[in-house]
Amino acid sequence: MHVRAALIAALAVAGVSGCSVEAVKPWQKGTLARSEMNIEGAKPETRFDEHIYTSREAAAGGASVGGGGCGCN
Amino acid sequence: MKAIVWRQIAAAWFACLSGIASALDAGNQAPSFDIAGRGGDVKLADYRGKLVYVDFWASWCGPCKRSFPWMNQLQARFGQQGLQVVAVNLDAKRQDADQFLSTTPAEFVVGFNPNATVALAYGVKGMPSSVLVGPDGRVLFVHAGFLDSDKARLEEEISRNLPK
Amino acid sequence: MQLKAGRDGDDRNDSAGRAILMAALALPGLIGVAGAAHADSAPEQGSISLNYLDYRDWQPGLDRIKVHTPAIDVLAPVAGVWAVQASLVSDIISGASPRYHTAISGASSMSDHRVAEDVGLTRYFPQGTINAGFAHSGENDYQSRAFSFGGSLSTEDKNTTGHAGIGVSNDTINPVNQVVNDAKKHTLELMLGVTQILTQNDIVQADLGHVIEQGYLSDPYKFLDNRPDERSRNTLLLRWNHHFEGSDGTGRFSYRYYTDTWEIRAHTFAFEYVQPFSQGWTVTPSARYYTQSAASFYFDPDYDPNYGPPVPLGYVFGSVSSPDQRLSAFGAATLGLKVEKAVARDVQISFKFEQYEQRCDWRLFGSGSPGLAPLYARVLQLGIVKTW
Numbered sequence: 001m002h003v004r005a006a007l008i009a010a011l012a013v014a015g016v017s018g019c020s021v022e023a024v025k026p027w028q029k030g031t032l033a034r035s036e037m038n039i040e041g042a043k044p045e046t047r048f049d050e051h052i053y054t055s056r057e058a059a060a061g062g063a064s065v066g067g068g069g070c071g072c073n
Numbered sequence: 074m075k076a077i078v079w080r081q082i083a084a085a086w087f088a089c090l091s092g093i094a095s096a097l098d099a100g101n102q103a104p105s106f107d108i109a110g111r112g113g114d115v116k117l118a119d120y121r122g123k124l125v126y127v128d129f130w131a132s133w134c135g136p137c138k139r140s141f142p143w144m145n146q147l148q149a150r151f152g153q154q155g156l157q158v159v160a161v162n163l164d165a166k167r168q169d170a171d172q173f174l175s176t177t178p179a180e181f182v183v184g185f186n187p188n189a190t191v192a193l194a195y196g197v198k199g200m201p202s203s204v205l206v207g208p209d210g211r212v213l214f215v216h217a218g219f220l221d222s223d224k225a226r227l228e229e230e231i232s233r234n235l236p237k
Numbered sequence: 238m239q240l241k242a243g244r245d246g247d248d249r250n251d252s253a254g255r256a257i258l259m260a261a262l263a264l265p266g267l268i269g270v271a272g273a274a275h276a277d278s279a280p281e282q283g284s285i286s287l288n289y290l291d292y293r294d295w296q297p298g299l300d301r302i303k304v305h306t307p308a309i310d311v312l313a314p315v316a317g318v319w320a321v322q323a324s325l326v327s328d329i330i331s332g333a334s335p336r337y338h339t340a341i342s343g344a345s346s347m348s349d350h351r352v353a354e355d356v357g358l359t360r361y362f363p364q365g366t367i368n369a370g371f372a373h374s375g376e377n378d379y380q381s382r383a384f385s386f387g388g389s390l391s392t393e394d395k396n397t398t399g400h401a402g403i404g405v406s407n408d409t410i411n412p413v414n415q416v417v418n419d420a421k422k423h424t425l426e427l428m429l430g431v432t433q434i435l436t437q438n439d440i441v442q443a444d445l446g447h448v449i450e451q452g453y454l455s456d457p458y459k460f461l462d463n464r465p466d467e468r469s470r471n472t473l474l475l476r477w478n479h480h481f482e483g484s485d486g487t488g489r490f491s492y493r494y495y496t497d498t499w500e501i502r503a504h505t506f507a508f509e510y511v512q513p514f515s516q517g518w519t520v521t522p523s524a525r526y527y528t529q530s531a532a533s534f535y536f537d538p539d540y541d542p543n544y545g546p547p548v549p550l551g552y553v554f555g556s557v558s559s560p561d562q563r564l565s566a567f568g569a570a571t572l573g574l575k576v577e578k579a580v581a582r583d584v585q586i587s588f589k590f591e592q593y594e595q596r597c598d599w600r601l602f603g604s605g606s607p608g609l610a611p612l613y614a615r616v617l618q619l620g621i622v623k624t625w
Contacts, residue, residue, distance in 0.1 A: 023394055024436060024437055025193075026200045026202075027163035027200060028437045032434060033133050034480075036489070036511040043310055045587075045618060049616075052616060053527070056569075056595065056612065057569065058497075058501045060448075060495075061446055061448060062495065064402075138281075139281070198394070220317040
């Protein structure tokens with residue numbers, strides 16, 4: 001129930017705000033091309049941090065798909 | 074209430090997705106431009122009668138960096154037969170472009186268009202983009218991106234349309 | 238009483254680790270190493286990255302788990318439209334873990350070595366990508382094999398990209414204490430997401446995840462740990478990167494909402510700020526706050542006066558239960574600092590330090606599970622990346 005509301009909100013924000021301002025042109029993507037602007041972080045660092053958190057907390061994942069089951073329970 | 078929200082979201086998305094810049098088609102007159110260069114102004118009109126390869130680039134664009142040595146070769150190989158490469162820079166800051174050129178030499182004409190008016194006029198869709206303009210000023214060919222596999226086809230288009 | 242053979246289930250497997258690897262493969266353009274390309278086209282450069290993790294955790298009166306992990310990652314573009322990625326990770330784990338709650342007496346000690354490999358392939362098309370990957374992880378009591386497949390599609394201006402992915406894994410568990418033999422666990426993961434470029438300085442992404450796990454889900458090294466044989470999880474992850482023109486720094490914000498069929502609900506807030514300096518230096522402070530509710534079958538350390546610990550009051554033999562601290566209600570905070578330096582053309586080194594603390598009274602939206610000692614962890618990461 002909450003997830004659905006949050007999804008609608010996320011889509012609405014993404015859709016509406018993306019259109020209410022001028023769409024970003026191809027030549028304006030210099031800053032977006034910087035590595036720190038990539039939504040995913042550096043793979044090795046993300047892997048280490050996520051492994052630690054899934055081993056010590058119940059929540060897992062969210063950013064990814066396909067990894068094995070959790071021996072971390 | 075809910076139905077209204079969904080319709081508004083859908084309308085916003087549709088408006089977003091369909092708001093694409095109008096493309097330049099082959100056969101249209103290539104829009105003229107007059108921009109600053111490395112030594113004097115760069116005007117498209119000055120190259121009437123030549124086959125002009127207009128390339129849009131920026132310092133942060135990886136494929137652009139790869140295309141420069143190839144464009145140097147083009148200019149060297151086909152310059153005598155009437156080809157002129159004109160690379161239009163779209164960096165907001167001139168120093169970024171100068172930095173790029175100091176490590177990646179350009180042996181062809183370079184113009185600077187920081188407010189991107191030429192890119193808008195040409196409906197640039199990706200970085201880099203290139204437009205082949207015939208000796209009569211008409212657009213022959215529009216291409217976005219730069220893959221190694223594109224080189225052969227681009228060279229063929231160019232050699233087919235050389236004025237001499 | 239020290240049980241040499243027993244060990245904590247925590248580090249047996251890298252599901253989330255592999256999940257992230259798969260994500261790295263499933264989500265296009267996920268490279269993050271120096272000089273990497275944006276999501277919509279193949280990377281311009283290849284890279285090789287060597288990393289080392291040094292992890293240590295403890296609670297008052299007991300040093301717990303130590304992990305040393307060297308890892309190597311390689312990325313190579315091929316023919317301008319493919320990217321191949323491969324990693325090799327070696328976890329050297331040792332230490333002690335409570336057999337129930339945070340009880341120091343009877344904590345089992347162990348040492349283990351886990352090796353994990355993964356490979357992935359991405360194909361770039363003008364308006365989208367397709368990817369596939371495989372991962373394997375092996376250690377003395379746990380084997381895992383996973384496959385993933387996914388793709389993305391962008392609008393013509395590439396400001397909006399939708400992506401989807403599916404992952405399947407099969408694990409085999411053979412604990413050294415033999416409470417089960419050749420136990421199986423199957424996992425199916427589904428993900429759907431959208432990335433939106435809002436301005437020249439803003440990019441956001443929303444991801445919905447659904448995971449179904451079936452099979453042996455208990456921790457064989459904990460007393461009275463008998464979990465359901467099924468678990469479904471749902472996540473909503475929202476991320477936003479904002480570049481500040483004034484400072485030339487970038488803020489990276491994320492929020493994750495998590496819920497599962499074991500009645501655990503969790504919220505994760507994370508933030509980091511990337512600040513470049515002259516001479517190729519970059520400093521990135523980071524902070525993370527996490528809170529979770531307890532699993533429905535988690536029991537507090539209220540022990541039966543006749544049987545004594547770990548048997549809880551009113552325990553019914555054979556019922557679903559767990560005394561695992563990780564399924565209790567608590568809050569946790571992390572503070573971190575990363576320093577990076579470009580040392581040569583195309584070579585960058587990095588050093589990251591993080592401090593983590595987990596406490597029942599740091600829980601938000603409810604009370605934490607009583608009677609558990611706080612958990613502390615210290616993380617060091619060293620890395621070097623070379624691009625070509």
